[in-house]
Amino acid sequence: MKNTKMSVEAIENGTVIDRIPAGLGLTILRQFKILHHGEAVTVGFNLPSQTRGSKDIIKISGVTFSEHDANRLALFAPEAVVNLIQDYQVAKKMHLTLPVTISEVFRCPNTNCASHFEPVRSRFYVKQQNGETKLKCHFCEKTFDRKSVAEA
Amino acid sequence: MANPLYKKHLISISELTQEELQLLLDTALALKKNPRSDLLKGKLIASCFYEPSTRTRLSFETAVLRLGGQLIGFADGGNTSAKKGETLADAARVISGYVDAIIQRHSQDGSARITAEFSSVPVINGGDGTNQHPSQTLLDLVTIYETQGSLKNLKIAMSGDLKYGRTVHSLAQALKRFGCEFMFVSPSTLAMPKYITDELDEAGCNWQISNDLQQAAEWADILYMTRVQRERFDAEEFAKIQGKFNLNAAMLKNAKPTMRVLHPLPRVDEIHPDVDKTPHAYYFEQATNGVYARMSILSLILNEEI
Ligand SMILES: [Zn+2]
Numbered sequence: 215m216k217n218t219k220m221s222v223e224a225i226e227n228g229t230v231i232d233r234i235p236a237g238l239g240l241t242i243l244r245q246f247k248i249l250h251h252g253e254a255v256t257v258g259f260n261l262p263s264q265t266r267g268s269k270d271i272i273k274i275s276g277v278t279f280s281e282h283d284a285n286r287l288a289l290f291a292p293e294a295v296v297n298l299i300q301d302y303q304v305a306k307k308m309h310l311t312l313p314v315t316i317s318e319v320f321r322c323p324n325t326n327c328a329s330h331f332e333p334v335r336s337r338f339y340v341k342q343q344n345g346e347t348k349l350k351c352h353f354c355e356k357t358f359d360r361k362s363v364a365e366a
Numbered sequence: 367m368a369n370p371l372y373k374k375h376l377i378s379i380s381e382l383t384q385e386e387l388q389l390l391l392d393t394a395l396a397l398k399k400n401p402r403s404d405l406l407k408g409k410l411i412a413s414c415f416y417e418p419s420t421r422t423r424l425s426f427e428t429a430v431l432r433l434g435g436q437l438i439g440f441a442d443g444g445n446t447s448a449k450k451g452e453t454l455a456d457a458a459r460v461i462s463g464y465v466d467a468i469i470q471r472h473s474q475d476g477s478a479r480i481t482a483e484f485s486s487v488p489v490i491n492g493g494d495g496t497n498q499h500p501s502q503t504l505l506d507l508v509t510i511y512e513t514q515g516s517l518k519n520l521k522i523a524m525s526g527d528l529k530y531g532r533t534v535h536s537l538a539q540a541l542k543r544f545g546c547e548f549m550f551v552s553p554s555t556l557a558m559p560k561y562i563t564d565e566l567d568e569a570g571c572n573w574q575i576s577n578d579l580q581q582a583a584e585w586a587d588i589l590y591m592t593r594v595q596r597e598r599f600d601a602e603e604f605a606k607i608q609g610k611f612n613l614n615a616a617m618l619k620n621a622k623p624t625m626r627v628l629h630p631l632p633r634v635d636e637i638h639p640d641v642d643k644t645p646h647a648y649y650f651e652q653a654t655n656g657v658y659a660r661m662s663i664l665s666l667i668l669n670e671e672i
Contacts, residue, residue, distance in 0.1 A: 328474040353476030
């Protein structure tokens with residue numbers, strides 16, 4: 215048996231977002247409002263990673279991500295892996311694929327977009343353009359790169 | 367069989383199928399040839415202009431009345447409950463209970479789509495902020511189709527303010543579906559935005575930049591002129607570009623006989639009045655086509671068959 219010491223406390227039941235590129239952990243916490251969910255959230259930054267030098271990790275107790283929830287993370291960290299934990303064991307491992315649309319999570323960066331003033335949920339179409347992931351607002355039809363959406 | 371536009375919203379040209387677009391063009395030209403005053407008989411249309419736009423409004427309202435329909439509405443949002451903070455969503459639910467269709471102009475991008483999502487009747491976008499103005503694009507397409515007999519593989523030159531001109535953006539986006547080729551003539555600070563040229567690349571359409579308006583006029587099937595606003599430049603800069611993007615009749619002597627000059631109007635000095643007398647001038651006819659384009663939209667959306 216390998217003698218590994220956990221840098222972040224193990225959880226009994228919940229979701230672990232692993233292999234987040236170092237530095238993106240905070241963005242994901244903020245964008246997906248993860249602090250609003252779950253019983254306890256533990257986070258590790260700049261942990262050693264076997265494959266990429268360092269990584270961030272987020273553990274959320276008492277919350278089970280659906281495939282849909284997991285895939286929304288692909289916008290920021292397509293290389294992340296979402297593990298569902300039951301009884302301290304990995305019950306399911308989900309690799310991410312980009313969703314076709316994404317709702318609610320982000321505000322449209324266009325300050326003149328009517329979605330800001332009306333009783334509607336934000337809605338974006340995810341598309342690839344010149345090898346980059348872009349988001350097109352359903353309402354104002356403007357296209358944004360993911361960074362400007364994340365910062366809006 | 368119902369026509370494919372019956373009871374549909376018209377928010378953005380890009381959502382129309384090729385078949386729907388063709389139907390709109392054919393219907394506009396058919397109505398121009400054989401006017402009909404019965405297609406909106408018994409229909410009540412709301413013309414909701416939250417921001418003033420006299421030409422667009424008059425053109426839409428003329429189209430409704432020429433087709434035998436009736437109108438309610440407002441020409442300026444300043445006096446409406448929007449000022450008191452009512453959402454477009456609520457206004458849509460109320461107004462759509464009164465009428466058969468809503469024409470809406472509003473300063474916010476995406477406002478037409480919001481109204482459409484809450485309206486029980488078709489919504490026609492009369493311009494939403496800097497986003498879409500589909501009836502304007504349609505009248506340009508009708509005019510190009512009318513003068514060239516096709517929209518396919520045309521050479522389209524666009525001149526003037528290509529950076530802020532919503533008209534030229536929408537037109538380029540619509541024409542990229544027909545394999546057209548483009549030449550852009552503008553001051554370098556007012557060049558066509560990259561997101562548009564990226565879309566043309568993606569669609570496989572050739573485009574080039576030129577700073578010679580006469581050369582563009584000789585190359586083109588359609589020369590689409592827009593106005594360069596003096597306010598966009600300081601005096602010294604303006605002196606450098608002044609006149610470079612103005613067209614006169616002498617510059618057209620080697621143009622193709624079928625070449626037509628278009629302009630969304632109003633013009634200032636970018637088209638010299640001596641162009642008006644040449645066979646290339648078509649901008650006033652283009653403005654007239656605005657009414658037929660809007661008649662086409664209204665009659666297809668409100669009639670199962672026409
Ligand atoms: Zn938007």
